[in-house]
Amino acid sequence: MLNLERLRTLDALARHGSVSGAADGLHVTTSAVSQQMAKLEREVGQQLLAKNGRGVRLTDAGRLLADHAARIISQVELAQADVEAQRGRAVGELRIGAFPTAARGLFPAALSALRTDHPELRVRSREMEPSEGVLGVVRGELDLAVVLDWYNKRLPVPGGLVRAPLLDDAADVAVPVGHPLADRKVADLADFADDDWISWPEGEFCHEWLMFTLRGEGIEPRIAHMAEEHHTQLALIAAGLGVCVAPRLGRGPVPDGVRLVPVRDTVRRHIYVVWRADADRRPSIRAAVDALRSAGEQLTDDQR
Structure with a gap:
């Protein structure tokens, strides 16, 4: 099963365009981003990142999964909103x-x-x-x-x-x-x-x-x-x-x-x-x- 926090990391990479940008956005170290992505690649059995000069870019599989990740995270936020609304506090x-x-x-x-x-x-x-x-x-x-x-x-x-x-x-x-x-x-x-x-x-x-x-x-x-x-x-x-x-x-x-x-x-x-x-x-x-x-x-x- 895909790990939600690793999907958040992939989503941050897609939005920020770099490991350092994703790390800043998530308030973690660049090493933590790299480790999460390595684990996610093992989970899906495909390469999600490729070197691009001094930085990285998403592979086709990475872009595909990042699109799903964005929708999954949005759905989680909707679920959080609904649960909070049901509690009424x-x-x-x-x-x-x-x-x-x-x-x-x-x-x-x-x-x-x-x-x-x-x-x-x-x-x-x-x-x-x-x-x-x-x-x-x-x-x-x-x-x-x-x-x-x-x-x-x-x-x-x-x-x-x-x-x-x-x-x-x-x-x-x-x-x-x-x-x-x-x-x-x-x-x-x-x-x-x-x-x-x-x-x-x-x-x-x-x-x-x-x-x-x-x-x-x-x-x-x-x-x-x-x-x-x-x-x-x-x-x-x-x-x-x-x-x-x-x-x-x-x-x-x-x-x-x-x-x-x-x-x-x-x-x-x-x-x-x-x-x-x-x-x-x-x-x-x-x-x-x-x-x-x-x-x-x-x-x-x-x-x-």
Whole structure:
């Protein structure tokens, strides 16, 4: 009989395209992946992997079995959802990811509520960028991911996922205290055309949004500095090194040398949570969505 964990390893290899990628996705060593595949090849009596330069590729038999493995794993997830739904309680393990400001702004209240209301549920959380969160849910490495759309740019979300809105998050422009617009009650993005910008790193969804948006305003931005953490961005601004877009969710205290200027046409992020459609009936999914939504509603009330 085929071993389910070895089929999961084969599925991870097919999705990630390498032994190291599969190991990272499964949170095991590359040696463990190789050992599982060697055992699976002995079970089926066929070669499933072939060398491809410094890496490996699936043989025809490997691709065939990987297709079956994906369907088997999906069916197991459906079975887990049905059993959990029949029990009617949020139980077992729930893996959830969120981009950093959402993790900081939503997780403390939401995960605390889940621990109190559903003591049989074990929650594991991770910070990750929105695109990584979506990919983690698609691959089955996460049960839920908190992600975002900007008001004028959507994050690509593949089919087979369910999504639920959590909150809309407004953003301001953060400037040094000595900036000419520091005391303005409202400004346009175009007013910062001559400033140096502090951005998220290249390749991240929010960096792509910033470039897209500023260019849409007729601004060719001068990106002087890149920092992933908002607190680092604000520290650079306090030193007088540029300006940045500063969302309110998870922002926390602002350094004394920084002023926040609201944007005339409000810049917003739409925060939502995604999960696989085949897990839709799991009470743990519904409990987590409710807890995240409640945390988002509380934040919205506090900002009014």
